[in-house]
Amino acid sequence: MDVEGKRTDTTVLVVDDVAANRFAMGALLRRAGHQVVCVGGGHEALAELDVRLRDGTLPDVALVDVGLPDMSGFELCRRLKARPHMAGLPVVHFSAAAVAPGDRRLGLEAGGEAYLTVPAEPGEIDAVLRAAVRAARLRAGDQALARRLSLLSEAIVTIQAARSLQGLADAAAEGAARLTGQPAAVFVLGPDDELYRGSSRDRTSLALPDAGAHRAVAALLRRLTRGQEGVQITSVAAPLWPAGFFRPGVQHDARLVLIPTQDGRAAVCLATPTRGVRRVNPERETLMARLAQATVLAAEPLLMYQVERHVALTLQHSFLPQPHRLPELPGIDVEVRYVPASRETEIGGDFYAALRVGDGVLVGVGDVVGHSLEAATVMVEIRHALRAYCVDESDPAVLAERLDRMLQHYHPDVTATVCLALIDPGTGRTLIADAGHIPPLIIRDSGSAEYTKASGPLLGLGVPHPPPTELFLEPTDRLLMVTDGLIETRGVDLAVSMEQLRVAAAEAPHGLDTLCDTLLGCFGHDREDDIAMLALRPV
Missing domain, CATH: 3.30.450.30 (Dynein light chain 2a, cytoplasmic)
Known part of the structure; x- marks a missing residue:
């Protein structure tokens, strides 16, 4: 092998088993301004190209004698084109023997770019090699652009x-x-x-x-x-x-x-x-x-959603009473929690309420269907309407009916779920109206927990609501009300999630604050929906 270190615009790999021919062809190409690498056979050429591939110095074109002793020039070309990192190397076949009718066809079928018969004019050899390099570079450029356009399209789809x-x-x-x-x-x-x-x-x-x-x-x-x-x-x-x-x-x-x-x-x-x-x-x-x-x-x-979400969160924090601002509720201890959905999801219309009424204490949780600024706005309206209605009415079923009519009148396309409980602290008598919501969970100090049987249609459908469900809370009982954002998981049946919540609540510590924190710790991470939670016990 001989290599000249002169810097030129192209490097030609000359493959010929005759040393005199290699010398003559090398001299001709150097005079034409090419850098030349000469090898004596097909296997030597493959070994040289492997080394140059690792070094990042592949030649620009291969000039290959058809009649090599260890493999034909056509076979060498086929092997080169079969290697992914060498497939773009242009190959020009040459032969000093008479050209058989099928030789040019065999060279093209093997992947070669051209076929020369030597001796030939130096200018013709130079022109053929430069044309092969130029075509290969254009082809490589087109392929690179196509790859980049494909990558751009894939990136845009992912971005969108x-x-x-x-x-x-x-x-x-x-x-x-x-x-x-x-x-x-x-x-x-x-x-x-x-x-x-x-x-x-x-x-x-x-x-x-x-x-x-x-x-x-x-x-x-x-x-x-x-x-x-x-x-x-x-x-x-x-x-x-x-x-x-x-x-x-x-x-x-x-x-x-x-x-x-x-x-x-x-x-x-x-x-x-x-x-x-x-x-x-x-x-x-x-x-x-x-x-x-x-x-x-x-x-x-x-970015627009971020602004909307900030407004919705501000609304919710402004209108939901904070735990330290809850009204005095005689005979009842109450703990509340509100956790907005994670930043990757939309804001919802979850809320809780705890109000003094003539016959005791009215508590509730609810969720406006949908995730938007409108949902948060309707949530505020429902809370205000509930506060106004319960001034002269405390029956939770009647209140659910009135909220239903309010939604139909002012927001006919909106539905909501709500669960309301009226509690007499003196007797523990509790009336529950449930409008499409997860029913309250009664947790006993004995370590058991069960859902109440209350049920009814969503608000906003105009369907009559059943009478309230009646039960009695023992002094050691705790009542837990949550929105579905705490437990609802895509692909998991809600009944399964409710059972997991029941078991976790039954095993949670007895304090109301530790009950809420324990359940949030179990279920409340990176939720796709808001979480509202209210827990109470008679005192």
Whole structure:
């Protein structure tokens, strides 16, 4: 084997078993400006290509003699084209012997790009080799673009399916990393300067940048996008870009693709490291711009939802009495809990109520069907209506009927569930009206628990409600009322979840506060719905 180290625009692998022929062909090609690698047979050529594949120095074209002693040039070509990382290497066959009618066909069928008969004019040999290289590079470029477009499409589909800003940032970061072949970070800057950050999977989760770095990035993104419209691509030097966003503890210059939302109040940024990148790749930046546009389009409704969710939570916290603000309820101890759904899900219309009435104490929990700001608003109306109705009426079944008519009149498309209990603290007599809700659970000090038999139709259907269910609470009994957000799990029958709740409640500590906290600890993590809970006992 002989190799010349002269830097040229193409490298030619010459495969010929005759040393004189290798020397002559090598000299001709070097004069034409090519770098030349010469080998004497098919197996030697495969071994040389394996070494060069590992080193990242594959030649640009192979010039292969048809009549090799260890395998034909056609067989060598077939073996090259069968290897995934060498399939794009163009092969030009040549022969000094007379060309049989089928030889050119065999060369093309084996995957070769051209067939030369030598001796030939040096200019013809050079032109054929350069044409083969040019065609291979165009083909490789087209294939690379097709792969990138496919990756872009896959990334956009994943982005559009994201249900949270955090999930969106993670999906966009992974898509950016696959498009560029580098670590990537994606930032969604909300209107309140809250920063959601996602990283590609090749970025370790250890040694994440601290809060100061996130604040610095948020301030930088806000400054760069202020007053801007459309996609903006810019570079930020390492001193201005905190270390660690691409690789733990490593400082990089950053290439940023930024785009504000339509109202300009929020922005999306796709960031990749630029250290080691010698020049801008226009095609890649165009694809990154398309990815940024898809990301900001997907972010806008999620950002709007964040605002709506904040308003709904504010409504619920404003109108649901906090535990320390519950009214004095003679003869009854009450504990309440309210847990909003996780950030990835929508806000609902869950509520609880504890009111003094003429005949004792009225308690209840309910849930407006649906997850939206409207559900939270209707929840507030139901609570206010209940407070107004119970001024002169305490029968829970009558109250359920009135709430039903109120919904039909003002919100004909809305339904809700509610469970109301009227308790006489002196006697323990309890009347329960249940409108499509999980019935209350009676927990005995003996370690047993059972659901009451109360049942009835949802509010808003206009269906008559049955008389209340009557029972008597013992002084040591506890009554538990919950909304289905505590236990309802997608794919699990509600009856199974209710039985799990019954068993857990029966085994829970006796205190009302520890009962509530124990059940939230068992069931209340990362729920897809709000949770309202009320527990009481006579005193």
